[in-house]
Amino acid sequence: xxxxxxxxxxxxxxxxxxxxxxxxxxxxxxxxxxxxxxxxxxxxxxxxxxxxxxxxxxxxxxxxxxxxxxxxxxxxxxxxxxxxxxxxxxxxxxxxxxxxxxxxxxxxxxxxx
Amino acid sequence: xxxxxxxxxxxxxxxxxxxxxxxxxxxxxxxxxxxxxxxxxxxxxxxxxxxxxxxxxxxxxxxxxxxxxxxxxxxxxxxxxxxxxxxxxxxxxxxxxxxxxxxxxxxxxxxxx
Numbered sequence: 001x002x003x004x005x006x007x008x009x010x011x012x013x014x015x016x017x018x019x020x021x022x023x024x025x026x027x028x029x030x031x032x033x034x035x036x037x038x039x040x041x042x043x044x045x046x047x048x049x050x051x052x053x054x055x056x057x058x059x060x061x062x063x064x065x066x067x068x069x070x071x072x073x074x075x076x077x078x079x080x081x082x083x084x085x086x087x088x089x090x091x092x093x094x095x096x097x098x099x100x101x102x103x104x105x106x107x108x109x110x111x112x113x
Numbered sequence: 114x115x116x117x118x119x120x121x122x123x124x125x126x127x128x129x130x131x132x133x134x135x136x137x138x139x140x141x142x143x144x145x146x147x148x149x150x151x152x153x154x155x156x157x158x159x160x161x162x163x164x165x166x167x168x169x170x171x172x173x174x175x176x177x178x179x180x181x182x183x184x185x186x187x188x189x190x191x192x193x194x195x196x197x198x199x200x201x202x203x204x205x206x207x208x209x210x211x212x213x214x215x216x217x218x219x220x221x222x223x224x225x226x
Binding site for chain 2: 044049051089099104107
């Protein structure tokens with residue numbers, strides 16, 4: 001079956017540090033890949049997505065590139081802010097069957113001033 | 114106004130009580146989902162529905178039931194609540210299509226004493 005593996009958190013950084021959150025997946029076919037962000041007290045919201053190999057999704061300074069050869073979709077940001085503190089979820093939707101999403105367990109990011 | 118709303122936002126109940134969580138959406142999506150979130154476990158799918166006449170079990174449906182009253186409404190019930198159902202519950206919607214993201218409600222925090 002499908003699966004998504006994320007690095008465990010919490011990830012703790014100082015403001016303006018570089019961020020990487022690793023995400024790898026297992027899926028049949030060519031899934032679409034997503035990063036969602038959950039701010040404290042809120043539901044998840046889409047951060048960025050990529051629907052085919054070598055696509056780069058980007059939003060709010062965050063980027064992730066769909067790497068089929070390594071089955072990865074790592075999230076990066078060059079300079080984090082305190083306001084980026086949140087939980088980040090990697091997810092996929094498989095091309096086969098019913099497109100039911102599969103989520104990773106989430107990675108908590110804490111950014112200190 | 115929010116596209117996906119959930120009521121109540123917080124609920125404290127006792128073991129054995131019947132509880133209903135409600136979800137409404139104005140996105141016009143056919144697909145709706147119920148998830149629970151527990152620390153360290155990420156999101157787990159309870160039930161999902163592709164249209165009013167279609168209900169499907171997710172990975173953790175035991176102890177839960179759902180009702181799709183209309184395209185816009187999808188309710189989750191706990192027939193006899195137990196303490197290990199204490200969690201944060203999210204409703205989500207999506208359109209058909211592998212590349213389409215999900216839209217989440219703000220969540221319901223349920224505590225079963």
